[in-house]
Amino acid sequence: MSPQRIISPELRQWILDTTRAGHGPQDVLELMRAHGYDPRQSCAILAEVLKLPVAAVHANVPAPSGLRTKHPQGPLAKAGDREVRVTMGMDKPALRVLDGLLTGAECEELIELARPRLARALTVDAAGQQQVDHRRTSVGMFFKLAELPPVARLEQRIADLLDVPASHGEGLQILHYLPGQEYQPHYDWFDSAQPGYATITARGGQRIASVVMYLNTPEAGGGTAFPEVGVTVTALRGSAVYFAYEGGDSSSLHAGLPVQRGEKWIATKWLRERPY
Numbered sequence: 001m002s003p004q005r006i007i008s009p010e011l012r013q014w015i016l017d018t019t020r021a022g023h024g025p026q027d028v029l030e031l032m033r034a035h036g037y038d039p040r041q042s043c044a045i046l047a048e049v050l051k052l053p054v055a056a057v058h059a060n061v062p063a064p065s066g067l068r069t070k071h072p073q074g075p076l077a078k079a080g081d082r083e084v085r086v087t088m089g090m091d092k093p094a095l096r097v098l099d100g101l102l103t104g105a106e107c108e109e110l111i112e113l114a115r116p117r118l119a120r121a122l123t124v125d126a127a128g129q130q131q132v133d134h135r136r137t138s139v140g141m142f143f144k145l146a147e148l149p150p151v152a153r154l155e156q157r158i159a160d161l162l163d164v165p166a167s168h169g170e171g172l173q174i175l176h177y178l179p180g181q182e183y184q185p186h187y188d189w190f191d192s193a194q195p196g197y198a199t200i201t202a203r204g205g206q207r208i209a210s211v212v213m214y215l216n217t218p219e220a221g222g223g224t225a226f227p228e229v230g231v232t233v234t235a236l237r238g239s240a241v242y243f244a245y246e247g248g249d250s251s252s253l254h255a256g257l258p259v260q261r262g263e264k265w266i267a268t269k270w271l272r273e274r275p276y
């Protein structure tokens with residue numbers, strides 16, 4: 001169907017008014033997604049109304065996601081064998097701070113299991129290849145899905161909490177940061193305009209949410225910052241920050257702030273729209 005035939009006069013006017021009010025194409029796409037429009041169809045509509053090439057508005061819009069995570073509601077949320085305290089929540093990005101997702105002993109156990117297997121943490125480049133990246137200076141490792149009982153137990157806890165089968169999770173990643181080490185601002189979801197998108201998403205599809213779990217409390221620094229919304233989550237042992245970004249929410253930009261004193265250990269779980 002040509003976009004011209006599906007754009008109502010009201011929608012056309014709203015797009016023009018919104019962009020004239022100073023919102024860029026990505027903001028408009030995000031608003032349309034929030035109102036239930038398919039992201040790819042929105043690109044075509046926006047390009048038509050703004051008289052832009054589709055490629056100009058296409059950047060950063062991932063394929064629509066089927067499965068969504070359930071955002072935990074406070075004050076107490078059931079997470080399999082545990083109850084977690086939801087101590088903070090916001091809608092954009094969809095974010096929750098979760099207290100007590102792991103016990104202190106579980107944090108210690110994961111650190112000790114990971115310690116002998118640490119190597120420089122990598123990122124995925126635009127072609128879908130793993131690379132050393134100056135923006136990410138920590139060391140880390142991946143467990144295979146359900147590789148060991150404590151890993152499987154945590155994966156099931158997250159699956160119950162977010163109502164997504166554990167099979168949709170990538171293997172749990174453990175990261176270790178020393179003073180000065182950080183992970184500069186980035187998105188966890190994949191940009192559909194990048195050449196490696198098909199390769200990265202062939203297995204499991206797009207990422208839909210992240211859970212960053214703090215395995216220790218750094219002496220100073222090391223929080224997780226969301227610079228688009230001016231929020232920093234404090235790294236506290238046993239707690240976690242969960243955030244979702246179905247449709248590629250630009251407000252989910254986040255960073256692991258430099259550790260100032262002490263060290264920082266985290267476990268990260270990325271969830272996909274399909275089994276991984």
Ligand SMILES: O=C(O)CCC(=O)C(=O)O
Pocket residue numbers: 183188212222223224225254255256257266268
């Ligand atoms: O270290 C942090 O607080 C954030 C980690 C992170 O952003 C990631 O692993 O994707």
